[in-house]
Amino acid sequence: MDKDSKTLIFGGSGLLGSAVKRVLYTKGLENVLAPRSKEVNLLEKAEVKKYLNKEKPEYIFMTAGLVGGIVGNSTRPADFLYENSMMILNLLESAREVSPNSKILYTGSNCIYPKENPQPIKEGRLMAGKLEDTNKGYAVAKILGVVGCELYRKQYGLDVICAMPTNLYGLNDNYDLENGHMIAGLIKKFLLAKEKGKEIILWGTGNPIREALYSEDCADALVYLMENYSSDEIVNIGPGFHYSIKEFAEIIGREIGIDSKIKWDSSKPDGTFEKRTDIERLKSIYPDFKPRSFIEGLRNILSNEKEVKKILS
C-alpha cells in the first residue's frame, strides 16, 4: 500500500474500522474512504454496486457488521443472521461484478468457532462442531461470509482474505451496557461505581476465560495481512494471553481505583467457557506482531478524557 492507494473501509465508524483508519493514517495513506451507512447501505446491493463502480478501490477492509455482546446476540439472533449475511454477500457479489481487482479483507470472529474446542483454538476448527447457542445467528452469518470469501476466490478469482479476531476493546467501543461486549461493559460499570456510587453487577459466574485484543493492535495485523498475505486460509488474530472474567474485573477495578464488592448475576449467561486463539499461523506470516498487554491498553482508554467522558455519558 502506498500513500495514494485508494482504500475503502466499510464499518469505519466502529471499534475495529475506526482503528484501521487510524493505523492507515499513521502509515501515511491519504486516500482513505470510510462511507457511513447513510451513504452506502450494505444491506442494499444496488447501493454497494454503485459505490464500488464509482470508486473502484484498490483495497477494501470489510469491518462492518451488526455486532453485540452476549445479551445483544442472544436476544436478536435473527437480525444478526440477516444483516451480517446480506452485508458480505452484497459486497462480494458487487465486487465481482464491478470491481474485481479490489483486494478485500473480511473480518470473521473467533466466536464463530464451535462451542467446544481444544484450546487454543486453531483455524481448522471452523465448522468442526456444534455452535454456541447464545450467538448462533451471528456465527452462521459470519461462517457464510468466510465460506463466501473462499468460494468467490475460487470461482471468480477475487483476492479476498479472511481474518478471525478475538474479543476486542479500545477507543470508540460500544459502551451500551445491554448490547456491548464484556471489556467495555466492565470498564463502564467500574467507572460508574467510582464516579456515581453505582453497585457493580457483572454477569454470569465470572469463571469463563476470554482474551482481550486492543483494537489498534488488531488493525495493525489486518493492515499487515492486506499488504502481505493472499490465500484462502483464514488467519486468527489474538493477543497471546487470557484471563478469567473475574481476573479482568480485578485488573480493571485496581486501575480505576475501586474495590467495591462485585455481585454476580447468575440469570445472565456465561456463554462459551473458554475462548483462546491459536496465533501460530499469524506469527508465521507476521513474526513481528506485538500486541500490547491488557494493562497498557486499559491505561490508554482511561487516560483519554474524551473517551472516559463518552463512557460516563
Ligand code: GDP
Ligand atoms: P462473548 O465473548 O462472545 O461471549 O461475548 P462478551 O464479550 O459479551 O463476553 C461475555 C462474557 O463476559 C460472558 O461470560 C458474560 O457472562 C461475561 N460478562 C460479565 N459481565 C459482563 C458485562 O457487563 N457485559 C458483557 N457483555 N459480558 C459480561
